[in-house]
Amino acid sequence: CDVNGIFKIIGGKWKVLLIKAIAKQCPKRFGELRREMEDMAQTTLTVQLRELERDGILCRQIYAESPPRVEYKLSELGKTLLPVIDMLDSWWISYKSEVK
Template identity: 65%
Template sequence: MENNTNNDRQAVIKQEIYGQPEDNCSMTNAWKIIGGKWKLLILNAISQQCPARFGELRKKMQDITQTTLTAQLRELERDGILSRKVYAESPPKVEYQLTELGKTLVPVMKVLSDWGDNYCQVTKG
């Protein structure tokens, strides 16, 4: 017989600390979609020039690897934030644009950007 007392208690403690299970936390759910080093930067670049081609995104974000950019774009597409359109051309042409759901992130990104500007002013001043 296996003793799960510690594991069960740890889950209860975690729930007490955060107020609710991790999967039910709206902030956690949002962060799962847009969190990470590159996603907000990718979304910002696409929102400024929509639709955006893969090569254009790669040029704007020179520090990101092609593999990482591809993975992040796929995740954003999977989560319904971006749509991807492939043109039957040679060389292949692929464009990304914000979906209607993705467009709802634009004001959120603006607020975060404003907060970041304010933070920089406060901490440098």
């Protein structure tokens, strides 16, 4: 198992939170993500979204409007991460109850 490869894609402070936020309301506009991730700098948000798009987890749709509108949604590959994230959430809840 190449754990390092896994964490290159979904590791870090924000990526799993972004995946969960987009999964909850899909598609999600950039401005909505900015408001939801209020502790994240805009440049960090942009970088994280671009990395998730580059890795095939997200799809970005740009609309030629004024002002421009950008929406993000999970790719089919990104959707396969949701059960994994749910399992990690369950493990974390069990871990916290065991180790106090």
